[in-house]
Amino acid sequence: MLGRISVQTLPPLLAISLSFLALLPLAAVQSQAQSDDSGAQLHAAMPLGGDSMLLQPSNQRLNMLATVEAKDFDNIKLTGNGRSRKVTDLSGNPVSSFPRELTFRFTIGSRTIKQETSAYTVNTPVSLDKFQSNLHFRLKVFRGIEVQNFDPAEAKIVGIPPQVPCDERIYRVTFSLPEIPVSDRMMLEVLDEAGARVAKFHLQLM
DSSP states (O other): OOOOEEEEOOSOOOOOOGGGGGOOOOSOGGGGSEEETTEEEOOSEEEEEEEEEEEETTTEEEEEEEEEEOGGGGGEEEESOGGGOEEEETTSOBOOBOOSEEEEEEEEESSSOOOSSOOEEEEOSSOHHHHHTSOEEEEEEEETTEEEEEOOSEEEEESSOTTSOOSEEEEEEEEEOOOOBTTSEEEEEEEOTTSOEEEEEEEEOO
16 A cells, blocks of 8 residues: 655755765665764765656656655764674664664655756656656565565655645655664665656665
């Protein structure tokens, strides 16, 4: 079942930093953390990267940006590489699982800063505004060949309500999760109104 989208009107948001566009999908979050000789400290909010799609047959481009937020990330540090990678708290104690609540902030629109890479094609008969205003989300968790799917506990459009035409939409999507080992991999899926996947963003600590 797709998560229900609710609407919350907020004050105007600050412009998105140009630095988002230099980010690749998050194969490992160390590149988004504050690094020193003893490892890399994570942050409560971290960019996952951006991508672009071209709607056909309307030939309209939409650009996307995603971040993940969890206050517990502030107390997580990564050290080592490959099989020697360790996930610990700031005191050096092992961290065994991801935060139990993850919030993703997803921005899509023609106003959003464009990627340097070429856009991939998405076929849809609906208008740009209807497409970007009726998205759904799902979180996939991979453990070896096993895959678990999680629907959002809450998903809402923030900023301008979807009833008002706009060239950009911002979603805030929260997942309440069971204990998930830090060795697992996550993927946020963006789904269109019909449930087809139109974008994905990765989150991996090890």
